[in-house]
Amino acid sequence: MPKVGIVGTTTWGTTLGVIIARRGIDVSIWARTEAEAATLEAARENARFLPGVRFPEALSVSASPSEAFESADLVLIAVPSRTFRANVRRVRRALPPNAIVVSATKGIETGTGKRMSEVLADELPSGMHRGICALSGPNLSREIIGSKPASTVIASADVDAACTAQRITNSNLFRVYTNEDIVGVEFGGALKNIIALAAGVCDGLNYGDNAKAAIITRGLAEIGRLAEAAGANPLTLAGLAGMGDLIATCSSSLSRNQYFGRRLALGDSAETIRASMDNVAEGVDTVAGAITVANRLGIEMPIAQTMHKIIFESVPLERAVQELMERAPRPE
Numbered sequence: 001m002p003k004v005g006i007v008g009t010t011t012w013g014t015t016l017g018v019i020i021a022r023r024g025i026d027v028s029i030w031a032r033t034e035a036e037a038a039t040l041e042a043a044r045e046n047a048r049f050l051p052g053v054r055f056p057e058a059l060s061v062s063a064s065p066s067e068a069f070e071s072a073d074l075v076l077i078a079v080p081s082r083t084f085r086a087n088v089r090r091v092r093r094a095l096p097p098n099a100i101v102v103s104a105t106k107g108i109e110t111g112t113g114k115r116m117s118e119v120l121a122d123e124l125p126s127g128m129h130r131g132i133c134a135l136s137g138p139n140l141s142r143e144i145i146g147s148k149p150a151s152t153v154i155a156s157a158d159v160d161a162a163c164t165a166q167r168i169t170n171s172n173l174f175r176v177y178t179n180e181d182i183v184g185v186e187f188g189g190a191l192k193n194i195i196a197l198a199a200g201v202c203d204g205l206n207y208g209d210n211a212k213a214a215i216i217t218r219g220l221a222e223i224g225r226l227a228e229a230a231g232a233n234p235l236t237l238a239g240l241a242g243m244g245d246l247i248a249t250c251s252s253s254l255s256r257n258q259y260f261g262r263r264l265a266l267g268d269s270a271e272t273i274r275a276s277m278d279n280v281a282e283g284v285d286t287v288a289g290a291i292t293v294a295n296r297l298g299i300e301m302p303i304a305q306t307m308h309k310i311i312f313e314s315v316p317l318e319r320a321v322q323e324l325m326e327r328a329p330r331p332e
């Protein structure tokens, strides 16, 4: 039987841990403090993020990285992108050298513009793991933890690592596909969050379904443009980690990114919304990194640039939308 370690007592980290442990596979989640590990173990649930969801017997929580990752075959990292690198640094010495390390985080690092697998490659030299993968797809955790069927993608240039990770995580409720195009899969998952912010703004302003469809479709165009320029296969963006996740996130009321966008449209400032949310809205942290990459590659990302103006440049929302619509007409 394989053993799985998880970094992140987050909604997604806990969800992945619970669904894998429900199949009788040993899962150990690493918590950042002894107090948190003790609380989670005593309650046998993550009352902060998934109240009422009982931990299966095969799931344990430990604040000791060496205990949590001892003999792990697979380590899933599901933390906000802004703390991804710091988390890897805290646990890396405890990772078994034959473990496959999978980023389940969707984001681009601010400052460097790096995808999470690039951060992993920076922090984990090749002798420290058996392969690096990324997991991404239309995966709203509330549905998955409620045993509703879902699909995802595990991507890696290392096909053997992706197939092993697929075998461990796949089930009749969580169908896992593999893909060799980790660049496309990671950009799809990270950039859709920015488009979901814009979809939320669109809903909050009551712009209607035509505008929303335009946001999703032109959003996919700019995601594809950037990903392709960075070396992705454009077909990846038509798959689960591209179009699939874009549809789920832009249309579901469960999406935190879309919620953040709706609040912006209602007049709340980004700081106020962030302070009021216990959950992460990754699009907010990803927009600067996306623009860094877009500038480096000479790619236009009008929707991402509009969201950057609204969130970070204090441009009034209506003016930013107006500027988006008044750009020079062009062929599709």
Ligand SMILES: NC(=O)c1ccc[n+]([C@@H]2O[C@H](COP(=O)([O-])OP(=O)(O)OC[C@H]3O[C@@H](n4cnc5c(N)ncnc54)[C@H](O)[C@@H]3O)[C@@H](O)[C@H]2O)c1
Pocket: 007, 008, 009, 010, 011, 012, 013, 032, 049, 078, 079, 080, 081, 083, 087, 104, 105, 106, 107, 139, 140, 141, 142, 278, 279, 280, 282
């Ligand atoms: N929640 C989902 O439905 C879902 C689905 C797929 C992917 N993701 C991705 O997973 C990543 C994490 O999102 P989430 O929704 O699980 O987070 P979340 O909103 O549930 O939790 C974020 C909070 O978790 C806490 N936390 C616990 N352990 C942590 C650790 N080791 N490092 C840092 N913070 C820790 C922090 O307080 C942090 O603010 C994001 O990149 C997100 O895009 C989430």
Ligand SMILES: O=P(O)(O)OC[C@H](O)CO
Pocket: 106, 137, 138, 139, 140, 141, 193, 196, 245, 248, 249, 254, 255, 256, 257, 258, 280, 281, 282
């Ligand atoms: O709630 P969101 O907006 O972070 O989206 C969650 C998942 O990424 C959807 O696939």
